[in-house]
Amino acid sequence: MRKQNVTKRALKIYHAYNPKYFPLSFLQIVFQSISPYFNLWMSSEIITALYEGREKRELYVLVIITLLGNFLLQGFEAALGRGVRTASEVLANNEAAAFYRKTLSLDYDKIENPEIRQLRRRIEENSWINSHGVICMRDNVEAVLRWSINIIFSVVLFAEMFSRITKVPFHWLSLGLFAAIIAFSVFTVIFQCRSGKGISDVWSTVSDLMLRENRISAGHNVYGMDNRIYRQQGILSQLWEKMGKEHLKAFSEVNKKCFFLTMPQVATSRLSQMCTYLIICFYCTLGAFPVGSVIKYIGYLGKMTQSIGNLFFVINNLRNNERFLETYLEFFDIKNDMYQGSLAVEKRSDKKFDIEFRNVTFRYAGSEEDALKNVSLSLKVGERLAVVGKNGSGKTTFIKLLCRLYDPSEGEIRMNDFNIRKYDYRQYLDIFSVVFQDYNLLAVPLGNNVASGAVWDGEKAERVLDEVGFGKRYEEMPKGLETPLYKNFDEDGVNISGGEAQKIALARALYRDAPFIILDEPTAALDPVAEAEIYARFNEIVGDKTAIYISHRLSSCRFCDKIAVFDKGRIVQVGTHEELLADEKGVYSELWHAQAQYYT
Numbered sequence: 268m269r270k271q272n273v274t275k276r277a278l279k280i281y282h283a284y285n286p287k288y289f290p291l292s293f294l295q296i297v298f299q300s301i302s303p304y305f306n307l308w309m310s311s312e313i314i315t316a317l318y319e320g321r322e323k324r325e326l327y328v329l330v331i332i333t334l335l336g337n338f339l340l341q342g343f344e345a346a347l348g349r350g351v352r353t354a355s356e357v358l359a360n361n362e363a364a365a366f367y368r369k370t371l372s373l374d375y376d377k378i379e380n381p382e383i384r385q386l387r388r389r390i391e392e393n394s395w396i397n398s399h400g401v402i403c404m405r406d407n408v409e410a411v412l413r414w415s416i417n418i419i420f421s422v423v424l425f426a427e428m429f430s431r432i433t434k435v436p437f438h439w440l441s442l443g444l445f446a447a448i449i450a451f452s453v454f455t456v457i458f459q460c461r462s463g464k465g466i467s468d469v470w471s472t473v474s475d476l477m478l479r480e481n482r483i484s485a486g487h488n489v490y491g492m493d494n495r496i497y498r499q500q501g502i503l504s505q506l507w508e509k510m511g512k513e514h515l516k517a518f519s520e521v522n523k524k525c526f527f528l529t530m531p532q533v534a535t536s537r538l539s540q541m542c543t544y545l546i547i548c549f550y551c552t553l554g555a556f557p558v559g560s561v562i563k564y565i566g567y568l569g570k571m572t573q574s575i576g577n578l579f580f581v582i583n584n585l586r587n588n589e590r591f592l593e594t595y596l597e598f599f600d601i602k603n604d605m606y607q608g609s610l611a612v613e614k615r616s617d618k619k620f621d622i623e624f625r626n627v628t629f630r631y632a633g634s635e636e637d638a639l640k641n642v643s644l645s646l647k648v649g650e651r652l653a654v655v656g657k658n659g660s661g662k663t664t665f666i667k668l669l670c671r672l673y674d675p676s677e678g679e680i681r682m683n684d685f686n687i688r689k690y691d692y693r694q695y696l697d698i699f700s701v702v703f704q705d706y707n708l709l710a711v712p713l714g715n716n717v718a719s720g721a722v723w724d725g726e727k728a729e730r731v732l733d734e735v736g737f738g739k740r741y742e743e744m745p746k747g748l749e750t751p752l753y754k755n756f757d758e759d760g761v762n763i764s765g766g767e768a769q770k771i772a773l774a775r776a777l778y779r780d781a782p783f784i785i786l787d788e789p790t791a792a793l794d795p796v797a798e799a800e801i802y803a804r805f806n807e808i809v810g811d812k813t814a815i816y817i818s819h820r821l822s823s824c825r826f827c828d829k830i831a832v833f834d835k836g837r838i839v840q841v842g843t844h845e846e847l848l849a850d851e852k853g854v855y856s857e858l859w860h861a862q863a864q865y866y867t
Contacts, residue, residue, distance in 0.1 A: 274404060274585055277592040280599065281401050284365065285358035288351070292409055295347040300416045302340045304424070307566040309333040315559030362401070369598070374605040375672040380632045383601065389594050399591040407581045407588065414578040421571030428547075428556070428564045435555045543568045605674060605692070610685060612694040620682055620698060620782050620813070622646045622669065627678035629668060638664040640836045641678070646813065648782075651806065653824045654817040655858065656833035662817045663704065665833070666787050669815075670699050700776035704788040708768055710755035713741075714748030716771055717778050723748065731777040734808050737770040777808060785815045821859055830855065 282289055313329050370378065370387075377383050393399040398406070547564045550556070556564070623645040630637045639661045646652055654662050667673050668680060671687055680687045687695060708716050714723040717732065728748055732741050744750040744761060751760035752771075763771070776784055786805065806814070806826050816827065824830050824844050832840035832847065832855045840853050847855035 273589045273592045273596065277401060277404055277596055278408065280596075281358075281362070281405065284361040285354055288354040288358045289408075291347060291350045291354050293412055295344060295351050296409060296413045297416060298340055298344045298347060300413060300420060302337070302344070303570070304420050304567070305336055305340065306333070307563045309336065311557075311559035311561075311563035313559070314562060315557040318558045365599075369601075372603070373601060374603045375667075376605070376632065376674075377601060377603070382633070383598075386594065386598055390598060393591045393594060399588060400595050401592070403588045404585065404592060407585045410581040411578065411585075414574040414581065417570055417574035418578065421567050421574065424563075424567045425571060428560075428567070431555045432550050435550065435553045540569060540572075543572075606688050607692040608688055608690045608695070610689045610691060612690050612698060613683075619648045621648055622687075623681045624668075625679050625681065627668060627675045627680060629664060629673060629676045631664075637676070637836055639668070639675075642836075642838055644831055644838060644841065646815070648813055649811050650813055650829060651809075651827040652813075652815045653821075653827040653830045654815060654833065655821055655824065655830060655855065656819060657858075658819055660819075660833040661836040662819070662833050663787055664836075666701070666703075666785055666815070666817060670701060670785075671695055698781050699783045699785060700779040700781040701785040701787060702769075702772045702776045706769075706772040708752055708771060710753040710757075710760065711751065712746075712748060713744065713750050713752060713771070716752060717748070717774050719775060719779070723778075728774070728778060731774040732771070734777060734804075735770045735773040736804065737767065737774060740767055740770075773805065781812075783813045783815070784809055785817070787817045788819070819858075821855075821862055832858075 309329065309332065313326065313333070316326050316329060366387075373383075390400060394402055543565060547561050547568075551558060551561050624642050627639060627642045628637055629639040642661075642665065654665060656662050664673075668675060671680075671692065674688060682690065682695075714725070714728055715721065717723060717728045725748055729741070732738060740763075741747070746759075751757040753762060754760040773786075776786075816824075827844070830840075830842060830844060830847055831838050832853070834854050840847055840850070840855050847853060848859060850856055
């Protein structure tokens with residue numbers, strides 16, 4: 268990505284979120300810019316009329332024009348301001364939606380990649396500190412438009428003043444005086460650019476400090492229960508006191524450097540103003556223009572000098588903001604590399620889908636150790652497989668590979684004699700119903716959660732809810748399947764307990780009616796007896812589907828056809844419950860006897 272294209276690319280993307288925003292903002296800036304020039308013009312006309320002793324009627328007309336003009340300008344500006352605020356809200360919502368769409372479109376391995384997560388966090392942190400990124404770009408682009416329009420207005424009116432000066436004696440003096448004004452203006456702009464760059468560099472240092480402070484805040488739950496129980500307020504107070512001293516020192520340096528950086532700019536700006544006053548007053552005494560025009564022309568020249576300096580300042584800000592825009596664009600430039608496949612998944616009424624792991628090894632990005640090592644396992648249609656092992660043994664990773672959320676680092680997974688990578692990715696996902704350990708329900712009506720869609724089959728949804736033991740709670744819900752879950756978006760929403768949420772997640776898996784159904788420790792929060800009861804009920808409901816039960820507790824194992832025992836990323840035992848118990852030195856026997864009291 269070439270440096271000079273960064274702002275242009277980001278602006279194009281940002282503008283696409285709501286194409287109405289910048290045109291409305293531009294019109295608002297135009298009317299905002301016209302207002303001060305109009306008032307300067309009318310003020311000069313009124314003062315000239317008073318000075319020349321014109322009739323009261325003419326004065327009243329000028330005052331009425333001024334008042335009416337301001338009323339119309341402010342009315343247009345207010346109407347446009349309302350449109351700009353609405354367009355800004357739409358733009359912000361569409362930007363947020365774009366982030367969600369991009370995130371959801373990424374390969375799952377990228378969503379879990381720590382570097383990509385950190386990239387997304389950096390974008391948010393940049394926006395927190397001085398609105399770096401697209402907000403800073405937007406504000407500075409609007410400022411460029413504002414100061415450019417002011418310069419155009421000033422130059423047009425300056426030309427009118429210059430044409431009047433050339434018609435009076437000593438007009439040749441104006442060349443020298445105007446040259447002085449231009450020279451001082453150039454010096455002002457140069458110092459503005461130099462000081463602006465210096466100030467931006469200083470503020471970048473402070474921004475880095477503030478980012479560190481935010482990370483410390485985010486990394487410490489200062490309101491947590493641990494802080495109350497263990498009285499950690501003292502530790503946090505020391506940390507914040509240290510950060511406060513660094514903060515104060517940094518801002519003291521900023522103020523000191525900003526003072527010395529802006530002094531030359533202020534000096535040249537004041538000299539430029541002095542020359543402006545001298546020129547205009549001198550030619551006013553020569554009769555080049557009426558006395559009231561002194562206010563008008565001084566205002567115009569002052570605005571022109573100020574606008575030129577500010578224009579270069581915001582252009583410098585746009586350049587300094589490019590490093591934050593690069594982070595923003597880097598996120599949207601992330602490419603998916605998971606092969607999507609093209610082979611159609613056969614729709615089989617007999618649900619005959621045999622799957623085999625062949626010497627599968629997998630390592631997560633950024634990890635130095637394999638999560639799975641040389642795993643081989645076959646799964647036949649209609650089988651009940653229990654996957655057990657201690658925490659961190661590789662059980663969930665096994666399921667992620669089975670569902671093709673990740674592809675193996677080595678080896679392959681085959682379904683009906685084809686590598687699963689060859690199957691159409693979306694169709695392959697559709698053959699699985701999974702209740703993950705960290706499942707998620709949405710703050711939408713119950714029916715949408717069960718069906719995972721905008722519409723649902725009411726009879727089917729009610730049946731599966733009853734099958735998983737949610738029937739009694741369902742009867743208490745006032746709106747049935749239309750009952751919103753939680754109160755995030757609806758005051759009539761119903762808050763549900765963890766156990767009730769688990770049952771809804773189980774019902775969602777049944778509703779999909781996929782050939783494979785997988786329970787990945789969704790009942791880990793329940794006591795072992797309650798977990799055993801849910802697994803027993805679920806085993807009856809599954810019917811002829813292929814089922815996989817994952818747990819570090821062994822309540823699901825007795826009714827399974829086969830048990831795979833994981834330990835440190837490897838399958839160390841495979842067999843039935845009785846076969847594995849017979850191996851008294853095996854991992855399964857050790858786990859079973861440690862937990863047997865809960866199931867006896």
